[in-house]
Each structure stands twice: as structure tokens, then as C-alpha cells.
Amino acid sequence: MSRRTPGVRRGARTGVLLAFTGPALALLILTRLAPEGYSLVASFEKVDPFGSASWTFAGWDNFRRLFTSAAFWQVLGVTVWFVVLASPVIVVGSLFLAWLYTRTMPMRGFWRTVAFLPSAIPSLGLTVMWGVALKPTGVLNNVLEALGLPAQGFYSSTAQALPTIALITAWGGVGYWMVFLIAGLLDIPREVLEAARMDGASPWREFFSVVVPLLRRPLLFVLVANTVWVFQIYAPIQVLTNGGPSGATSTLMFDTVRTATVYSNQQQAMAQMVVLLVLLGATVAAQFALLGERE
Amino acid sequence: MTALARKRARRYGLTVLGVLSGLVFLVPVWWLVVAAFRDPTEALSSTSVLDTLIPRSFSFAGFRSAIEDGYLRAVGVSLAAAAGTVVGGLAVSSLAAYGFVAVRTRLSRVLFVVVVASFLLPFETLSVPLVPVFSRLGLSDGLPALILPALGNGLAVFNLRQAFLSVPLELAEAQHMDGAGHLRRFWHLYLPLSRPALIGSGMILFVSQWDSYLWPLLIISDNHNVTASVAIASNFGPLSSHTQRAFAEVLVLVVIPAVLLLFTQRRLIASSSTSGIR
Known part of the structure; x- marks a missing residue:
């Protein structure tokens, strides 16, 4: 009697599955799929000049307008340059910190915590503290002048603004990514390192020929995850430079928000967002293709 | 240099490197805390760089x-x-x-x-x-x-x-x-x-x-x-x-x-x- 046919059982199981995952799936649709769908549709629409506030199909018009505008090419250039500046600094910096703080030294745990400290500061906090420290009359310029060096413009100079934002981002992020790499370093079997040392490998050789290859997975994770994060940096740009000076820090993320809110051009903003998502996806795919394991 | 001395020198160098790297993160955070409690009038009068890192006044004004x-x-x-x-x-x-x-x-x-x-x-x-x-x-x-x-x-x-x-x-x-x-x-x-x-x-x-x-x-x-x-x-x-x-x-x-x-x-x-x- 208690024997049920597999079909019924499968139906009941699917019911249980859907009942428990239901809230998560509903949220997925509401907060992820709905905006994705909206942006995809809106990017191919325009405001109907004859109807009141209704939209009509515009084909590739929004995208064509983007890619024929010099301003948008500047935004794309700034975005790529920003990722190229910030992402490698973060990966190399966090790898250096992870390596350093897995050596034997006094108070190692304390210094690890210290390096992680900036990760506990919300992005707006980082923006405020570095905004004050790096302003033209700020502490850092005072230090430079005390050392007899010329004061720098930092984020108020066209040439230095983007690198400054990248450095603020890196300072706030390296300690966080370091944690993942420390975990990866501790997973490397001692015997492997001892064998390398027995063979007379120098510390440099040991690091680049043994440690880095064995750290490939966590390194790839840190590279991909922090690239995704860097593409979406918003707070320091909006608060400190507002995209300037003369567009020097206007990244795609920042410009998309500005098009949607300041210029209230939803359709154009959505087209920009689609470009941002495609660029992000392509970058991540390229990272996987170049550095992922080939089996 | 003996192997032991070289090892000790390396450990010493690593410790210095570790402390210096840590200070890159510690000093700005310390500065944030000190500046948050500084008396606003003192901030205006101080000119020395070191003053920004040493708490000389304490105030909840902020x-x-x-x-x-x-x-x-x-x-x-x-x-x-x-x-x-x-x-x-x-x-x-x-x-x-x-x-x-x-x-x-x-x-x-x-x-x-x-x-x-x-x-x-x-x-x-x-x-x-x-x-x-x-x-x-x-x-x-x-x-x-x-x-x-x-x-x-x-x-x-x-x-x-x-x-x-x-x-x-x-x-x-x-x-x-x-x-x-x-x-x-x-x-x-x-x-x-x-x-x-x-x-x-x-x-x-x-x-x-x-x-x-x-x-x-x-x-x-x-x-x-x-x-x-x-x-x-x-x-x-x-x-x-x-x-x-x-x-x-x-x-x-x-x-x-x-x-x-x-x-x-x-x-x-x-x-x-x-x-x-x-």
C-alpha cells in the first residue's frame, strides 16, 4: 500500500523542492530577472514623440547613438583603464600580503587583522577618509611639503584622478582578498615546499615555480571576483570627483547612473547598462579562458 | 655568513617588511580615529604633520x-x-x-x-x-x-x-x-x-x-x-x-x-x- 509509483513520488518531491525554494525563486524573479528583462527591453525602446510618455520600438538606435558618440568612447576608455589600473594592483597586493603574513614573524595574527581592517570600512567611509586626506590642503600634501616635495592634485587633477580612485579602491580591498589567498596558501602541502627547498630552489624560484601554480584556483577566484567588483565602483567617483575633472573618472557604472538619474534618459541608460554587462561578462570569460585550468 | 646568521637576517627582514606593510593600513585608520575626536579649533591651529597623528585634544564635538x-x-x-x-x-x-x-x-x-x-x-x-x-x-x-x-x-x-x-x-x-x-x-x-x-x-x-x-x-x-x-x-x-x-x-x-x-x-x-x- 505504501508503495507509490515513481511518477507520483517524483511529483511530490518536486512539490517539496518548489515549496522550500519558492521564496528564493520569487526573489530571484523580482530583484534579478525583472530588472534584467526591463533593461533589455528598454534599451531597444525610445520615448514616443507623439504618444504621451509611451514607448515605441527603436531597434538599435540607442546603441548606435552610444557608439557614434565620442563621449561614450571616452567613458569606455576610462572604464577599461580603471579596471586595468585597479585589478592587478589588488591581485598582486593581496598575494604579497598573503605570502608575507604566512611567514613566521612576531605578532603575525595582529598584522593580518590590521591588513583586514580597511575591509571593515564601508565604501562611503573609505571615500570620506581618503577624500579628506587627499584634498589639496590635506594631510598627505602636508607630509609631502614637509619632505620638501611638491603638493599633488590627487583626485582634483585630471591626470591623477583615476589612479587615485583606483588606489583608494585597492587600499580598501586588498585585505579582504588576502584572506582567500591565505586560505589557499595554507592548503599547499608542506612536503611540496620542503621538496623544492631540498632541490635547492631559491625563495624566488620556490614562489614562482611552486607556490603560484598551486595557488591557481584561489588566484583565479580573486581575479574574477575583484574584477566584477571593480567594474561597479560607484561611491568614491560620485562623492569625490562626480566623474570629473573633464570626464577623467567617468566610468561606465558612474555614467549609466548619471544618464538614468541626472539626464533621466532611461532608454539610453539601459543601453549603457547592457554594454556594461556585456563588457563585464566578456572580461570574466577572457580571464577564465586565459588562466582557467585546461583539462 | 653562516647559514644560521643568514636565516636570522632573513627573518629580521621579513618582520620589518611585515610591520611596514601593516602600517600602510594601520596609520590611516588610526588617523581616522584621532581626527574624529579632535577638537575642531585645534585642527585649524596645528601646522605640524605629526600633530595629525598624535591626539592632543579630545572632543565629542563631531x-x-x-x-x-x-x-x-x-x-x-x-x-x-x-x-x-x-x-x-x-x-x-x-x-x-x-x-x-x-x-x-x-x-x-x-x-x-x-x-x-x-x-x-x-x-x-x-x-x-x-x-x-x-x-x-x-x-x-x-x-x-x-x-x-x-x-x-x-x-x-x-x-x-x-x-x-x-x-x-x-x-x-x-x-x-x-x-x-x-x-x-x-x-x-x-x-x-x-x-x-x-x-x-x-x-x-x-x-x-x-x-x-x-x-x-x-x-x-x-x-x-x-x-x-x-x-x-x-x-x-x-x-x-x-x-x-x-x-x-x-x-x-x-x-x-x-x-x-x-x-x-x-x-x-x-x-x-x-x-x-x-
């Missing part, structure tokens, strides 16, 4: 000015949003995780990948199109608008599923024999045995809400309902002179999660030592 400006209300909004995100997010992700563990069909595996992957995808970018979606649903300007997008968290679902997978199947089967349904097994067996994962996922959810800036900025238009980050930004310009207040506000923003972390860490250690399960 904090007082922040409170007078209604900063506590903004902190309250942030705390309420974070609390809602933790409670709601844990409910949603632990239920989903139980579903993925209790039912192991192909559909379940596919749904697991879809849920984790799409909640790991960047949300910041999606916040721009989410504004019209939410306002069409009448969800703008309130706690639900702040909380809902943060509830789905791929890392939390992933963590909790890992924890649930390590719950012995024999225990679940024994409860099943006793006539316990899925909900009772979920509540009385899986949740109590997964406290560390619940606390860890709770912290991830808390931080994701606490750190958010763009979404609250876009969705909240009523000045009384802004979060702490948005409140700080609205009063802060890079050239503004209210440094003390801005720093005091940032310090509050940093200290609250740190205190909660210390508190939950102690609970975490206590819970794993009393349950006997690691």
Missing part, C-alpha cells in the same frame, strides 16, 4: 554635531534594514538550502546552480533598472524597498547547503521514522546543527546591507528614511569643512559591525563548544 543633524535616525534606518536583511535573508536561504538537500533530483541541482549563480552576479549594475520595477510595484521609499534586493544572497545559500549536507542522514531518517515532516526536520534538526553556518551567513547578509550605498541612494527619496551612508554623503563634499562630523559619522558606521562581530564571534565559539559538533 559626534554632537552629527546627532544634532539627525544622524541617529539614519543609523536607525540602516540598523533596521540590516536586521531585516539578516532575519529575512537567513529564512529565505536556509529554506532554499534545505530544499536542495532534502530533494536531490536533476531539477534540484539545476535550480541550485541557477540560484547561487544569479545571486552572486553583480547587483549594483541591476539597481538602475530595479528602480522603475520597484516603483511600479509601489515598493519605493521604505524598509521593504531597502531589504528585498539584499535578501537573495548566493553565498548564504551556498554556505547553508554545505552545512546541511554535513548533517548525518541517519538522524534525518530517524526523525522521518518518528513521523516528523520536512518542516519539523528543518526546524528541529538541520537549523540547530548548523549554527556556525547560520551566523556566518548572517554576517555576510548584514555586511551586504550595511555596505550598500547606490541602491539606498536611488530608491529612497524621502529625507527622513535615508540610510547612514547616504546621510553622510549628503553632508559631505571633498572641500567641506565639517571633517570632524563626517569622521565621527564614519567611525559610528565602522564600529557598529565591529562590535556585532565581536559579540557573535563569542557566541560562535560558545555554540560550537557546547554542541560538541564542529
